[in-house]
Amino acid sequence: MSEVSVRSLTIEYQTSAGWLPAVADAWLDLRPGEITGLVGESGSGKSTLALALLNAVPAPGRIAAGTVELAGVGDVTRLTGKQLRKVRGGALGYVFQASQNSLNPLKTIGRQLLDLGRSHEVADLRALIARAKDLADRMGLDGDRVLDSYQHQLSGGMRQRVGIVFALVLNAKVLILDEPTTALDMLSQASVLDIVRKVHDENQLSTLIITHDIGAVSEIADRLAVMYGGRIVEDGPLLDVLRRPSHPYTRALIGATARIAGDVDAARALPGRPPDLTTVARVGCVFRDRCGFAVETCATVEPVLAAWEDGGRRRACHVEPSTVLSGASGTPAAVGEPA
Amino acid sequence: MIQARGITRTYQTHGAFTGAHAVPALRGVDFTLPDGGAVSFIGESGCGKTTLGKILTGLETFDGGELVVDGVELSGLSARARAKYFRRIQMIHQDPYSALNPTRTVEATLGDPLRMRAKEIGGDPGKWRERAAELLTLVGLEPAAVLPKYPHQLSGGQRQRVVIARALTVDPEVLIADEAVSMIDVSMRLGILSLLRDLRTRLGISLVFITHDVATARYVGDGGELHVIYRGEVVERGLTDDVILTPVHPYTQCLLSAVPIMRGLEEPGPDRMAPIRALDERTATPGCLFEPRCPFATQECALTHPTLVPLGGDGAGVGSAAVDVGDLGDGAHVHACLHPAARRVVGVEIGAASA
Numbered sequence: 237m238s239e240v241s242v243r244s245l246t247i248e249y250q251t252s253a254g255w256l257p258a259v260a261d262a263w264l265d266l267r268p269g270e271i272t273g274l275v276g277e278s279g280s281g282k283s284t285l286a287l288a289l290l291n292a293v294p295a296p297g298r299i300a301a302g303t304v305e306l307a308g309v310g311d312v313t314r315l316t317g318k319q320l321r322k323v324r325g326g327a328l329g330y331v332f333q334a335s336q337n338s339l340n341p342l343k344t345i346g347r348q349l350l351d352l353g354r355s356h357e358v359a360d361l362r363a364l365i366a367r368a369k370d371l372a373d374r375m376g377l378d379g380d381r382v383l384d385s386y387q388h389q390l391s392g393g394m395r396q397r398v399g400i401v402f403a404l405v406l407n408a409k410v411l412i413l414d415e416p417t418t419a420l421d422m423l424s425q426a427s428v429l430d431i432v433r434k435v436h437d438e439n440q441l442s443t444l445i446i447t448h449d450i451g452a453v454s455e456i457a458d459r460l461a462v463m464y465g466g467r468i469v470e471d472g473p474l475l476d477v478l479r480r481p482s483h484p485y486t487r488a489l490i491g492a493t494a495r496i497a498g499d500v501d502a503a504r505a506l507p508g509r510p511p512d513l514t515t516v517a518r519v520g521c522v523f524r525d526r527c528g529f530a531v532e533t534c535a536t537v538e539p540v541l542a543a544w545e546d547g548g549r550r551r552a553c554h555v556e557p558s559t560v561l562s563g564a565s566g567t568p569a570a571v572g573e574p575a
Numbered sequence: 576m577i578q579a580r581g582i583t584r585t586y587q588t589h590g591a592f593t594g595a596h597a598v599p600a601l602r603g604v605d606f607t608l609p610d611g612g613a614v615s616f617i618g619e620s621g622c623g624k625t626t627l628g629k630i631l632t633g634l635e636t637f638d639g640g641e642l643v644v645d646g647v648e649l650s651g652l653s654a655r656a657r658a659k660y661f662r663r664i665q666m667i668h669q670d671p672y673s674a675l676n677p678t679r680t681v682e683a684t685l686g687d688p689l690r691m692r693a694k695e696i697g698g699d700p701g702k703w704r705e706r707a708a709e710l711l712t713l714v715g716l717e718p719a720a721v722l723p724k725y726p727h728q729l730s731g732g733q734r735q736r737v738v739i740a741r742a743l744t745v746d747p748e749v750l751i752a753d754e755a756v757s758m759i760d761v762s763m764r765l766g767i768l769s770l771l772r773d774l775r776t777r778l779g780i781s782l783v784f785i786t787h788d789v790a791t792a793r794y795v796g797d798g799g800e801l802h803v804i805y806r807g808e809v810v811e812r813g814l815t816d817d818v819i820l821t822p823v824h825p826y827t828q829c830l831l832s833a834v835p836i837m838r839g840l841e842e843p844g845p846d847r848m849a850p851i852r853a854l855d856e857r858t859a860t861p862g863c864l865f866e867p868r869c870p871f872a873t874q875e876c877a878l879t880h881p882t883l884v885p886l887g888g889d890g891a892g893v894g895s896a897a898v899d900v901g902d903l904g905d906g907a908h909v910h911a912c913l914h915p916a917a918r919r920v921v922g923v924e925i926g927a928a929s930a
Contacts, residue, residue: 359692379789422789422830423788423833423849426832454835454839477839490805492762493790495837495922496921497923497924500793500797503765505764509730509763
């Protein structure tokens with residue numbers, strides 16, 4: 237039973253060239269007790285997809301099709317007004333990208349917490365504060381000190397943790413983190429990841445982590461979904477996907493990560509550049525221009541995300557999984573980036 | 576060749592009510608950058624690594640120590656005389672989105688410094704177009720397509736390549752890359768890193784690579800020295816692979832432990848660890864700067880300030896060390912820890928020889 241089920245979700249943005257899909261036909265499930273990592277580069281549509289879970293896609297974007305079913309609430313994309321506000325921050329906890337910059341600089345953390353309580357009509361604000369302190373303490377923060385602090389008095393890692401406190405203080409069952417470690421250095425990143433895993437386990441949450449950093453997410457996620465050009469191109473259990481990437485993009489992305497173990501020279505850069513809304517292919521596979529495995533069909537028919545193996549793996553690729561796994565055509569070693 | 580000896584930089588700050596106090600950003604950093612070599616600096620935010628990059632490019636002053644470029648000590652020179660030396664050292668900034676003037680095309684961005692450079696070396700200023708095309712090709716861009724474009728028409732990776740091409744217009748001998756790939760898309764990152772590596776081998780440009788990401792330092796700093804900075808002080812130094820594979824300072828070990836493990840492909844090192852508390856600058860540290868956060872600190876660590884000593888001696892030297900580590904030559908593995916111990920903290924590739 238999924239906590240959140242995203243079904244054939246399509247999100248479009250209005251541009252001078254008409255309505256273009258930023259996310260096309262996305263299917264995703266967030267299950268209790270499971271951390272899902274959603275990996276993609278800038279422009280892949282991962283943040284747009286996450287905002288759609290809150291039904292908060294900013295104009296000029298719109299949810300063109302599909303549903304986001306939230307257990308016990310219903311389709312979030314149909315909610316409006318007060319009902320929607322209750323769900324945001326209530327059942328769905330969201331930690332925004334650069335949440336370290338999203339706090340009000342003029343109010344202490346405690347006052348902002350009270351604002352949150354009032355806007356959600358929490359009857360017992362004292363209990364809310366106590367719960368926030370408890371959460372903060374469990375994340376290795378000094379609860380009292382943090383609530384009395386202004387945001388500038390906290391470090392980046394601490395603000396990120398405050399973001400998580402805000403997301404969870406109303407007993408959200410779903411936690412969405414957008415780029416939680418991007419602006420942090422290695423040590424803070426490690427401790428934030430550690431804390432996310434801990435609060436996730438303690439509260440049996442359904443957690444979604446959106447990131448461009450496949451390394452950071454592989455440290456803590458249970459499932460991995462890879463997005464490219466607005467499509468989920470591969471998903472499945474994390475260990476399995478990392479060991480046996482079945483989509484050429486996943487394979488290339490793992491291969492292009494500078495790593496601390498193994499052969500330095502084994503890393504290979506991807507040729508080309510990631511597409512954006514206006515340059516993404518309208519017909520055929522969105523990755524074919526950069527793909528070392530592309531065949532004729534890729535130019536004309538868009539592959540659909542389909543199950544291909546037991547164990548809940550899905551891929552959207554015309555090339556046989558065995559071909560990609562064996563790496564017969566290999567990833568091109570080109571370093572140049574065509575203009 | 577750049578030699579830095581005991582570079583210090585202290586910022587004087589004035590709080591509205593707290594009065595003046597000094598914030599040491601660098602506490603005596605030594606390093607040698609041979610021609611065509613590479614030196615990497617790693618450390619967490621606020622450790623002084625960016626200040627060091629700015630000092631090396633002349634964007635920031637230093638208040639102690641000496642900086643010697645090609646045998647000339649710079650602090651003795653007038654600003655005008657110094658400029659000549661600093662021109663050989665160019666910086667690649669972290670953010671390619673703000674490093675380029677948005678109102679100028681790539682052509683204009685590269686044209687001015689190229690014409691200036693041509694006058695300087697007595698070349699033909701009319702030839703700058705060919706040179707611009709040559710440089711763009713070198714950094715992996717298609718000149719005809721890129722030259723008429725404005726920065727906003729380029730991707731992050733392309734912009735960073737333009738920034739690198741611009742740095743190359745004045746024929747520098749040294750490039751300083753301060754977190755040069757942290758704002759670049761992941762699939763483009765390795766391309767920029769291998770370009771930097773390539774410039775080292777093809778043009779003999781030396782590289783100072785400043786980052787918090789150990790894995791990228793390993794990629795570009797191959798064969799060079801790696802310096803680990805903590806609160807303005809180098810706590811461990813050695814050949815990049817030596818420091819990464821056999822770190823002996825607990826701070827280095829914490830940093831390396833923090834590198835995410837690609838589960839499924841790598842296994843965490845058996846001795847993986849984390850600092851026991853967050854950095855609090857207000858805690859006085861008369862002894863080792865890392866002592867309050869160190870999992871292995873002893874009473875001695877709180878009292879005695881360790882200085883860099885070669886690995887293999889018995890604990891770090893105190894006060895005036897018997898050996899001047901600066902004379903040890905390149906690649907010696909040195910550390911500033913009273914109780915050095917090798918620990919296996921780095922992830923291990925699964926399937927690699929498990930010996």
